[in-house]
Amino acid sequence: MTANAPDDDAQAGDTPPPSVVVLCNAAPFREGLAHAFGQASADTDPAALADRLAAERGWAISRTNIYHSSDARLDEDHRKWVERLKDTQSTLVTQPGDIRVRMALDGMRALRERQADILLVMGGDTSFMALAQDTRTAAREQKRTIKFASAFAPSSHPLGQTIPSADHSITIDRDMADKCLMPASATAPSRRIYAGRSIDTTSPAAATPQAPAPRRARPRLMPAIYGTGLIASMMALMWEDVVASGGADALDWSAERWSVSTLLALGKSVVWPLYWLARAFGIDAGGA
Incomplete structure (x- = not known):
């Protein structure tokens, strides 16, 4: 399928647009953009980029997960970028180990729980071919249309290629990446997950300041x-x-x-x- 062609699934009458779950591997995502368009493009906001890619195709983003391994050694630019991710319209998932395993597990859970009509992977590599196959298996078992999409910035870098066997290969161009660059300070609410524990900062209850618990005086x-x-x-x-x-x-x-x-x-x-x-x-x- 061509990169900018609307998805056929979104054209069927009054049916709701396909629901998309985005899985973005933070470090390879930045590396691929930097190699394709220069270091400045590494500051692209994955959530904003996913929204634009989905809007062009008539898709509806239901969730954007951005994955970051706490084992990784970060340079100063990457550390600041990760900090700013906490203030974007996305879910930041941070945990030790190979973060690709967590991405695949979250993708399979989204398929099993019928949360996604399309799985969109950003910053992916050939290790996600198994997830693409799982998508087709879920489609057969659930008797519904489920697609696997791969978004990439084309270059000679290994990350500048689509994931083999993807149903949708989506090309990211420089102009779109530049439009999605992060501002110096983002203000949008966020939802964060640390080692599997979720903290929702977008709900009214979370936004309401809580009175501190009374502290018992300790004798000195x-x-x-x-x-x-x-x-x-x-x-x-x-x-x-x-x-x-x-x-x-x-x-x-x-x-x-x-x-x-x-x-x-x-x-x-x-x-x-x-x-x-x-x-x-x-x-x-x-x-x-």
């Missing part, structure tokens, strides 16, 4: 020890003062005398660890 050990020691030291020193004054005679102390005793005990107890350590070693610490 050192202040508690110091405060307890301070009170105990003051009580001990005041008791020594009472005993030294004859015990019962302390009952006749005036308020001023009690104040003096309390202040002296407080003054010595401010540094109570040093004070009582000095007394333990028989050093004159100004006892009561």
Whole structure:
């Protein structure tokens, strides 16, 4: 099928347009565009490009998954590009290992659950020939039309060729890639998946700020020890003062005398660890 010809499946009367699930392997996608059109084209937004390719053919994008291996060593440009993917109309899937395995599994699940009439692979290679065959098998078993499409930027690079046995071979040209370049800062909402865990940032519930959970105050050990020691030291020193004054005679102390005793005990107890350590070693610490 030619690259820019409308899909026959989209022309049948009032039937809804074919539903497309896009699977994009991030690193090969960028590499293929850079080799075909120059490094600047590597900043193309896969989701925007898929939307344009689908619109030209009368298809409807139902989901765009962009896959990135967390094992890959990224240069600064690629790292920034991946960060900006989180703010595009797409699902970013990041996990360790060979990301192509995850892509194939997600594609097979979309076929099994009847989520796609067309599987569109971007940044694919010959390893996806098996997925193309699975697409035909699913079409026979489900008795419906399911197609496998491969989008590529033509060049002498191995990634500049269509996936063999694809039903639709879609050529990406420079003009279309340039129209889909990422802005310096994207603002569209996104849906992200990390190692199989999905976080939907487009739903109203996710957009509503949640009140932080109340946090129980934790006792601080050192202040508690110091405060307890301070009170105990003051009580001990005041008791020594009472005993030294004859015990019962302390009952006749005036308020001023009690104040003096309390202040002296407080003054010595401010540094109570040093004070009582000095007394333990028989050093004159100004006892009561």
